[in-house]
Amino acid sequence: MSERTLSVPQPADDWLDRLLVDDAHEDAASYIDDAGFVARVMTALPPAVALPAWRKPAVAALWAVAGVGLAVTLPGAAVDVAREVFRLFAAKPVALSEIAAVLGVLGLGTWTTAIVAWRRT
Amino acid sequence: MATPPPVTDAQLIARCVVGDDRHAFTELVKRHQSTVRACLRKLTAGDHALADDLAQETFVQAWRNLKAFRQEARFSTWLYRIATNCWLMHARKRKEELLGDREAEIADEDADAMPHLSETASDHARSSTLKLDLERAMRLLSEPERAAIVQCYHNDLSHEEAAYVLGCPVGTVKTHVLRAKQKMKAAMAAWAPEASGDPA
Numbered sequence: 001m002s003e004r005t006l007s008v009p010q011p012a013d014d015w016l017d018r019l020l021v022d023d024a025h026e027d028a029a030s031y032i033d034d035a036g037f038v039a040r041v042m043t044a045l046p047p048a049v050a051l052p053a054w055r056k057p058a059v060a061a062l063w064a065v066a067g068v069g070l071a072v073t074l075p076g077a078a079v080d081v082a083r084e085v086f087r088l089f090a091a092k093p094v095a096l097s098e099i100a101a102v103l104g105v106l107g108l109g110t111w112t113t114a115i116v117a118w119r120r121t
Numbered sequence: 122m123a124t125p126p127p128v129t130d131a132q133l134i135a136r137c138v139v140g141d142d143r144h145a146f147t148e149l150v151k152r153h154q155s156t157v158r159a160c161l162r163k164l165t166a167g168d169h170a171l172a173d174d175l176a177q178e179t180f181v182q183a184w185r186n187l188k189a190f191r192q193e194a195r196f197s198t199w200l201y202r203i204a205t206n207c208w209l210m211h212a213r214k215r216k217e218e219l220l221g222d223r224e225a226e227i228a229d230e231d232a233d234a235m236p237h238l239s240e241t242a243s244d245h246a247r248s249s250t251l252k253l254d255l256e257r258a259m260r261l262l263s264e265p266e267r268a269a270i271v272q273c274y275h276n277d278l279s280h281e282e283a284a285y286v287l288g289c290p291v292g293t294v295k296t297h298v299l300r301a302k303q304k305m306k307a308a309m310a311a312w313a314p315e316a317s318g319d320p321a
């Protein structure tokens with residue numbers, strides 16, 4: 001049956017496999033031209049949800065009002081917090097070597113994470 | 122001067138998700154339109170117009186669901202999954218519209234026509250005849266069987282990846298492929314080598 005012999009010699013038991021694989025290779029080799037397809041897809045996408053122009057200034061104004069409100073309702077709170085933090089550190093002085101060790105550990109952790117993330121991407 | 126490294130699919134997806142960047146999505150569509158359309162042409166057994174409509178629907182759905190893409194599979198595999206679902210939904214709708222008997226008749230007509238075409242094929246037309254015969258044989262398969270064959274052979278996916286695309290267990294994919302091949306062997310017996318002794 002020379003008429004139906006394919007270019008690749010085929011084992012008798014998986015002739016259909018060969019036909020399917022050859023057909024797939026043939027299809028993979030032929031690129032389907034865009035011919036306006038991408039443009040049609042992009043016009044079919046749902047329109048972008050445009051945020052109103054007043055939204056950003058309104059949010060900023062709300063945050064500012066909230067900040068002023070907190071400052072008014074909690075007078076002296078920031079000073080109290082700062083004083084307590086200072087007291088905490090003053091009660092337990094930290095040596096330079098300890099600071100260096102902490103910074104070293106933090107740096108090592110940061111770089112390890114960065115390298116792992118970089119290798120994954 | 123070194124050329125900048127090509128932007129990966131993951132980077133383009135991130136731009137789409139974070140910045141609603143349509144230019145990035147255009148690039149993604151450009152990169153994958155050929156494979157997705159080819160996959161759908163196989164699934165629709167050569168109906169190019171329908172395949173393109175379904176491909177368009179596939180990319181629109183991909184855009185809508187891009188935030189849900191967790192990169193547990195390749196982007197192309199994820200697109201195949203959406204494309205296969207689009208095609209299955211369309212096939213179900215069409216089935217509801219058509220009378221079941223009519224579809225069986227079409228399949229029978231196709232099966233009857235196959236040997237005739239194969240016998241009259243000239244040497245020059247052999248390749249295109251084989252393609253037609255393959256398409257006709259594909260039409261005889263049930264939707265899950267056809268989808269399994271397309272994913273495993275045409276898209277060259279592993280059984281595991283095909284299972285992800287089809288949303289079914291690996292064992293089911295293997296069963297679909299086996300049954301599909303039995304049907305196709307029977308339908309394409311004219312293409313079997315003489316020495317095979319295959320029942321097909």
